[in-house]
Amino acid sequence: MRKVLRALALGAVLVFFLFPIFWIVLMSFQTNEQILRLPPSLLFTPTLANYRALISGHLVTAAGVLDITFLRNLGNSVLLSTASVLLSLLLGVPAAYAFARFRFRLGEDIAFTLLSFRFAPPLLVLLPLSLYFQDLGLNDTYAGLIWVYQLICLPLILWIVRGYFEDLSPDIEYAYQVDGHSWGQAFRRIALPLAGPGIAAAGLLAFIFAWNNFVFALILASADKQPVTVGALAFVTASGIQYGQIAAAIVLSILPTLALALYAQRWLVEGLSLGAVKG
Amino acid sequence: MTASAPTLPRPRSRRLARRALPYLLSLPALLVCIGILVPFFTAVWYSLERYNLAMPMMRSFVGPAQYLDLLTDPDFWQTVKVSFIYAAATVGIELLLGLGIALLLREQSRLNNVVSVVLLLPLMTAPAIASLMWKLMTNPNFGVLSWLVSLLGVHDFRWASDPRTAMFTVVLVDVWVYTPFMMILLLAGLRSLPRQPFEAAALDGVPAHFVFFRITLPMLSPYIITATLFRLLDSIQQFDIVYAMTQGGPGDALMLFQVRAYLDFFQYTNVGTSAALMVILWAITYLLSNLFIKQWLKLRERTHHA
Amino acid sequence: MSGLRLHRLSVRFGRSLALAPLDLEVARGEVVVIFGPSGAGKTVLLRAIAGLLPEAEGEIWIGGEELSAQGPERRRVGMAFQNFALYPHLTARENIASPLRARRLPPAEVEARVGEIAALLRIGHVLDHLPRALSNGQKQRTALARALIGRPEVLLLDDPLRNVDAKLRYEMRLEFPRLLRESRAATLFVTQDYREAMALGDRVAILREGRLVQCAPPAEIYDHPADTAIARLFGDPPINLLPAARRDEGGRIRVTVAGAALDVPALPPGMAHFRLGLRPEALIPLPTAAPEALSVRVIAVTPLHERTVILGHAPDGSEIVASLPRRDVVPGEILHLRPDPARLLFFDAESGERIAAHTPLAEAVS
Numbered sequence: 001m002r003k004v005l006r007a008l009a010l011g012a013v014l015v016f017f018l019f020p021i022f023w024i025v026l027m028s029f030q031t032n033e034q035i036l037r038l039p040p041s042l043l044f045t046p047t048l049a050n051y052r053a054l055i056s057g058h059l060v061t062a063a064g065v066l067d068i069t070f071l072r073n074l075g076n077s078v079l080l081s082t083a084s085v086l087l088s089l090l091l092g093v094p095a096a097y098a099f100a101r102f103r104f105r106l107g108e109d110i111a112f113t114l115l116s117f118r119f120a121p122p123l124l125v126l127l128p129l130s131l132y133f134q135d136l137g138l139n140d141t142y143a144g145l146i147w148v149y150q151l152i153c154l155p156l157i158l159w160i161v162r163g164y165f166e167d168l169s170p171d172i173e174y175a176y177q178v179d180g181h182s183w184g185q186a187f188r189r190i191a192l193p194l195a196g197p198g199i200a201a202a203g204l205l206a207f208i209f210a211w212n213n214f215v216f217a218l219i220l221a222s223a224d225k226q227p228v229t230v231g232a233l234a235f236v237t238a239s240g241i242q243y244g245q246i247a248a249a250i251v252l253s254i255l256p257t258l259a260l261a262l263y264a265q266r267w268l269v270e271g272l273s274l275g276a277v278k279g
Numbered sequence: 280m281t282a283s284a285p286t287l288p289r290p291r292s293r294r295l296a297r298r299a300l301p302y303l304l305s306l307p308a309l310l311v312c313i314g315i316l317v318p319f320f321t322a323v324w325y326s327l328e329r330y331n332l333a334m335p336m337m338r339s340f341v342g343p344a345q346y347l348d349l350l351t352d353p354d355f356w357q358t359v360k361v362s363f364i365y366a367a368a369t370v371g372i373e374l375l376l377g378l379g380i381a382l383l384l385r386e387q388s389r390l391n392n393v394v395s396v397v398l399l400l401p402l403m404t405a406p407a408i409a410s411l412m413w414k415l416m417t418n419p420n421f422g423v424l425s426w427l428v429s430l431l432g433v434h435d436f437r438w439a440s441d442p443r444t445a446m447f448t449v450v451l452v453d454v455w456v457y458t459p460f461m462m463i464l465l466l467a468g469l470r471s472l473p474r475q476p477f478e479a480a481a482l483d484g485v486p487a488h489f490v491f492f493r494i495t496l497p498m499l500s501p502y503i504i505t506a507t508l509f510r511l512l513d514s515i516q517q518f519d520i521v522y523a524m525t526q527g528g529p530g531d532a533l534m535l536f537q538v539r540a541y542l543d544f545f546q547y548t549n550v551g552t553s554a555a556l557m558v559i560l561w562a563i564t565y566l567l568s569n570l571f572i573k574q575w576l577k578l579r580e581r582t583h584h585a
Numbered sequence: 586m587s588g589l590r591l592h593r594l595s596v597r598f599g600r601s602l603a604l605a606p607l608d609l610e611v612a613r614g615e616v617v618v619i620f621g622p623s624g625a626g627k628t629v630l631l632r633a634i635a636g637l638l639p640e641a642e643g644e645i646w647i648g649g650e651e652l653s654a655q656g657p658e659r660r661r662v663g664m665a666f667q668n669f670a671l672y673p674h675l676t677a678r679e680n681i682a683s684p685l686r687a688r689r690l691p692p693a694e695v696e697a698r699v700g701e702i703a704a705l706l707r708i709g710h711v712l713d714h715l716p717r718a719l720s721n722g723q724k725q726r727t728a729l730a731r732a733l734i735g736r737p738e739v740l741l742l743d744d745p746l747r748n749v750d751a752k753l754r755y756e757m758r759l760e761f762p763r764l765l766r767e768s769r770a771a772t773l774f775v776t777q778d779y780r781e782a783m784a785l786g787d788r789v790a791i792l793r794e795g796r797l798v799q800c801a802p803p804a805e806i807y808d809h810p811a812d813t814a815i816a817r818l819f820g821d822p823p824i825n826l827l828p829a830a831r832r833d834e835g836g837r838i839r840v841t842v843a844g845a846a847l848d849v850p851a852l853p854p855g856m857a858h859f860r861l862g863l864r865p866e867a868l869i870p871l872p873t874a875a876p877e878a879l880s881v882r883v884i885a886v887t888p889l890h891e892r893t894v895i896l897g898h899a900p901d902g903s904e905i906v907a908s909l910p911r912r913d914v915v916p917g918e919i920l921h922l923r924p925d926p927a928r929l930l931f932f933d934a935e936s937g938e939r940i941a942a943h944t945p946l947a948e949a950v951s
Binding site: 185 | 635657662674687688735
């Protein structure tokens with residue numbers, strides 16, 4: 001009896017959380033006629049027309065041919081997320097090491113400022129920034145966006161990687177230095193490889209957060225620099241009733257993060273719980 | 280004074296380098312800090328100004344007048360009300376649901392581990408995109424959920440387009456996206472609890488509900504508090520889901536803090552009030568985040584010493 | 586001078602003095618054991634010498650060069666850490682080779698020297714294992730091999746036997762003297778175990794609360810401890826420390842202790858009340874009662890190796906521990922124990938510091 005109840009509960013949970021993804025994937029392989037048919041049917045001949053239209057960039061509607069830039073949005077997402085995470089790692093890992101290893105006044109201040117702003121409303125900073133960006137000429141550049149994306153990636157990397165460095169015994173690096181290696185060599189060949197899993201987890205999580213971000217690009221990015229999250233919304237308005245294409249666009253937008261999540265789930269869970277619980 | 284060989288670096292410069300090292304390493308983080316602090320202070324300044332982008336000539340310093348205006352503005356109180364309802368509803372449901380699922384998945388088994396991984400997927404979906412997914416599913420013409428609801432005899436259920444059910448709909452999407460986060464944290468907490476009290480209770484034949492309320496919940500409470508505060512901080516600032524779903528409508532049914540500030544700024548070009556709104560939200564989150572950070576450091580301390 | 590010379594080396598963390606200014610010279614080939622309770626500053630001293638504490642002040646001469654301003658990589662020290670501090674992602678072989686790699690020695694020479702030291706420490710068969718696959722004993726030997734392989738001028742061993750089991754600890758205690766002699770380094774060996782200190786040290790330096798309180802060969806420390814605390818730390822069974830008083834009886838100096846009156850050849854001048862230290866093996870059993878003997882009622886008997894250790898009560902009730910040549914003793918028996926006059930130790934009643942007796946006594950020792 002207990003077992004049956006447990007199985008039922010588990011089944012209900014799985015249905016609730018997975019059905020939307022499953023359904024949208026189905027829709028993405030359907031024509032508009034199939035989508036509009038009621039009651040909905042699981043049996044249909046799948047079509048790749050939606051994906052073909054998205055990839056070719058030409059959407060044939062009743063009103064005529066529509067050019068879509070969705071693929072460009074996808075490319076922007078890849079570029080923005082990857083570049084932001086790489087920059088964040090480059091800047092954040094040494095800083096995380098400094099916070100973990102050296103007790104210094106400024107370090108605590110920086111760590112605390114970043115942490116408290118991690119929780120501040122993004123619009124508070126973004127609205128003035130949007131005015132500054134116009135003045136500085138950054139409002140139409142990838143560089144400006146990548147810089148602002150550091151607000152998402154850097155605190156995450158700092159806090160997760162710092163926790164990993166703190167768990168490493170400094171004696172291991174000291175031993176390497178006593179062996180005759182410089183501080184830099186000890187950092188590169190001992191501290192970095194040993195914190196590797198943490199750095200990977202943090203990088204992965206930062207990538208997903210950057211990819212999924214909406215409001216930064218909504219406010220700061222011009223049309224041709226927009227990532228998929230913003231692009232998809234614009235696309236919904238533009239394509240009107242082409243529901244199949246909308247579903248296909250959604251699938252393409254979430255595919256990379258879902259694939260990453262499944263591929264590296266162990267790291268991800270560790271990063272998420274470390275990020276929130278451990279630091 | 281020293282007999283060091285000429286190849287050795289000068290002592291003074293070495294000491295200096297060693298002193299400067301932590302600062303050099305954290306310089307980038309410092310720059311980002313400044314990058315946040317400058318616009319932050321700008322926003323505070325704007326909130327004290329009457330400043331509309333459409334009427335730059337009228338720009339003037341008004342001190343706290345804008346805050347006082349807000350306090351007597353029923354629209355502002357509507358924003359406060361819906362923001363708090365939204366936060367309370369989402370976090371409450373996610374906590375109960377997340378705790379329930381974590382308890383279901385508590386034992387380490389192949390099936391449970393697969394399920395807990397699969398449940399990550401909604402969390403990995405961009406919230407704005409998740410809104411679009413649910414928008415498709417709740418479309419009045421062909422949405423599968425609309426159809427299901429009609430099977431239950433409820434016709435003309437209009438989801439997010441009806442002011443009476445709009446809140447329910449966006450809360451549903453939030454629950455779909457963020458319950459897994461709650462679940463992961465609580466599951467990690469559950470699995471890290473010591474086994475002995477539970478084994479002792481099982482030996483003594485203590486009833487299950489007693490074990491849950493007197494042993495499991497108190498031991499898990501630091502995790503529950505941390506996860507709840509964390510979600511509360513995010514939820515009170517919700518933007519993506521609501522903006523992508525209804526842009527704050529219908530009417531002002533979902534005019535959360537950040538949605539209102541966004542519209543004030545971009546639709547009405549009213550920089551001043553939008554900044555004042557954000558500063559008020561910032562004050563709320565600042566209090567919450569201080570609570571959270573305290574809890575979180577305590578928990579961190581515990582797990583580090585475990 | 587080659588080897589190690591410390592001149593007024595001190596460490597201050599904020600306002601607390603972790604190591605008071607200290608002078609110490611260690612010749613190459615000499616082993617100085619740093620002994621003291623935890624928190625005494627032993628590890629701080631080692632880390633200061635290795636260059637791991639920027640807070641350190643004072644001069645550190647290694648091989649005739651003053652290196653206190655240099656980083657750890659230039660100090661030509663080898664160090665074994667208490668927790669081993671092996672590189673978890675490198676094999677035992679690469680762990681050991683690390684100091685040679687740092688000097689960019691040709692691979693063939695690295696290989697040869699790693700093989701040599703691994704054979705010496707009997708870990709040749711585990712060289713390709715990662716540290717997590719090694720037993721504690723193998724980890725400890727790997728850490729030791731890494732410290733020794735660079736033929737350092739100064740060898741710093743931070744309680745290397747602390748985290749290994751009792752049997753291995755015993756074996757290593759026998760092996761260490763040969764290893765350390767062959768290393769030809771000036772060695773500082775930290776330990777909290779007095780047996781290790783006695784077995785391994787050419788000299789023992791005792792630290793307490795960041796201060797060097799005594800530095801002398803082990804026998805000297807045992808026979809002439811600087812104070813009651815050191816006297817208690819060294820020796821098992823422990824020393825008897827009894828309140829005593831001087832009594833002059835017509836030209837004879839006598840000491841009353843535990844209800845007996847002992848004849849002593851000499852006493853430091855001006856001392857009326859003090860503490861008398863009696864090593865358990867410095868109590869000689871007499872066949873009959875005598876005025877200079879303590880009559881002790883036996884309470885407990887422990888046969889130990891070739892000796893018998895007894896715990897008894899003196900007439901005034903104070904507890905006395907004695908270590909006698911092996912014999913049958915039963916509880917309840919009365920023993921007459923005469924303190925060896927040549928081995929009496931006098932300590933100040935207040936400070937606990939040892940007070941040297943007159944010359945005749947000092948000559949009688951050795």
